[in-house]
Amino acid sequence: MTEQELAALGVHRIAVPIPFVAAGGPVNLVAIEAADGSLTLFDAGLGTPEAQGALTAGLGALGLRFEQVTRIVLSHGHVDHFGAARFVEEQAGHPVQVEAHPADRPKIDEAGPRFSERAPHFDVHLARHGVPPEVRRALLGSGEASYGLSRRVPGVHAIGEGAVVEGRGARFEVLHFPGHTPGLLTLHEPTLKVLVAADHLLERISPNPLIELGPNGEDGFFRPLQAYLGSLARTRALDLDLVIPGHGPAFSGHREVIDGLTGFYVKRQGKLLAQLEGGPRTGWELCSALFPRARPAEAFLTMSETLANLEVLEAQGAIARRELRRGDQGGGLPSWRYERT
Numbered sequence: 129m130t131e132q133e134l135a136a137l138g139v140h141r142i143a144v145p146i147p148f149v150a151a152g153g154p155v156n157l158v159a160i161e162a163a164d165g166s167l168t169l170f171d172a173g174l175g176t177p178e179a180q181g182a183l184t185a186g187l188g189a190l191g192l193r194f195e196q197v198t199r200i201v202l203s204h205g206h207v208d209h210f211g212a213a214r215f216v217e218e219q220a221g222h223p224v225q226v227e228a229h230p231a232d233r234p235k236i237d238e239a240g241p242r243f244s245e246r247a248p249h250f251d252v253h254l255a256r257h258g259v260p261p262e263v264r265r266a267l268l269g270s271g272e273a274s275y276g277l278s279r280r281v282p283g284v285h286a287i288g289e290g291a292v293v294e295g296r297g298a299r300f301e302v303l304h305f306p307g308h309t310p311g312l313l314t315l316h317e318p319t320l321k322v323l324v325a326a327d328h329l330l331e332r333i334s335p336n337p338l339i340e341l342g343p344n345g346e347d348g349f350f351r352p353l354q355a356y357l358g359s360l361a362r363t364r365a366l367d368l369d370l371v372i373p374g375h376g377p378a379f380s381g382h383r384e385v386i387d388g389l390t391g392f393y394v395k396r397q398g399k400l401l402a403q404l405e406g407g408p409r410t411g412w413e414l415c416s417a418l419f420p421r422a423r424p425a426e427a428f429l430t431m432s433e434t435l436a437n438l439e440v441l442e443a444q445g446a447i448a449r450r451e452l453r454r455g456d457q458g459g460g461l462p463s464w465r466y467e468r469t
Contacts, residue, residue: 137297205235307356
């Protein structure tokens with residue numbers, strides 16, 4: 129199966145520009161034509177004028193119109209994937225059903241908490257891992273700015289594993305693959321052997337396993353890399369000829385990509401274990417050793433990567449996390465240190 133063959137069946141990838149270099153290229157939306165002439169969009173892209181213009185041009189080049197869109201299925205709650213959903217509905221001129229997994233819906237729905245409300249929880253969490261105040265300010269400011277590139281959507285509907293997106297030449301089944309986010313969704317066409325993977329599977333970069341805290345800042349609410357490795361095992365078992373990722377061109381050979389990813393994580397965990405040979409370290413000390421040239425604004429990504437791999441090592445029993453009480457460190461918040469077992 130090729131993208132050209134998919135297009136003949138009414139399934140089209142539209143690439144939309146984003147300003148996030150680390151994402152791996154423009155974000156991909158997929159427009160799926162139904163037999164009645166309506167359109168379902170899988171993802172909506174970013175809410176910037178450049179991204180919205182590219183989406184408008186992309187639909188026009190295919191001979192499609194916003195007025196045909198009746199449904200938007202959002203893969204997950206990151207701004208480059210949901211940011212233009214409100215724009216699409218406005219251009220359509222009629223109500224569009226917007227759907228997301230319940231685990232990611234609060235990030236998208238108008239009624240969900242804003243980043244500014246969640247930021248104090250992240251600040252405390254990162255402080256306990258030893259992240260300096262100036263770095264925390266930079267990374268939280270960067271996170272706040274990214275949400276200015278999107279608009280929330282009122283009344284997002286729940287969708288999950290087993291739902292169907294029916295096209296005129298393809299019938300996609302929704303698969304839930306938690307990892308990159310708790311509620312990440314993909315579309316699988318088993319007959320055509322196609323997976324529309326969003327950020328679950330990218331050919332050239334590893335999807336970042338991002339820190340997720342509970343509603344009140346609870347640690348351990350979701351362990352992204354552990355979940356992701358389980359989702360990768362499920363994906364590896366699928367029979368696929370073509371993967372349309374969330375960023376970059378479509379590709380084949382998904383098992384080789386998955387094997388490369390799992391090997392990459394094993395090496396990263398080996399580097400963390402080597403760092404701990406010298407004695408206990410904070411998460412920030414380990415992160416700084418893994419990413420010595422990272423800018424403070426990138427610290428949320430680098431700390432997420434570091435902590436997620438540490439969680440895997442903890443689950444394996446290779447390391448332990450110990451809490452230092454206030455009296456152990458001369459005041460301030462209780463902090464965590466990692467050590468070999």
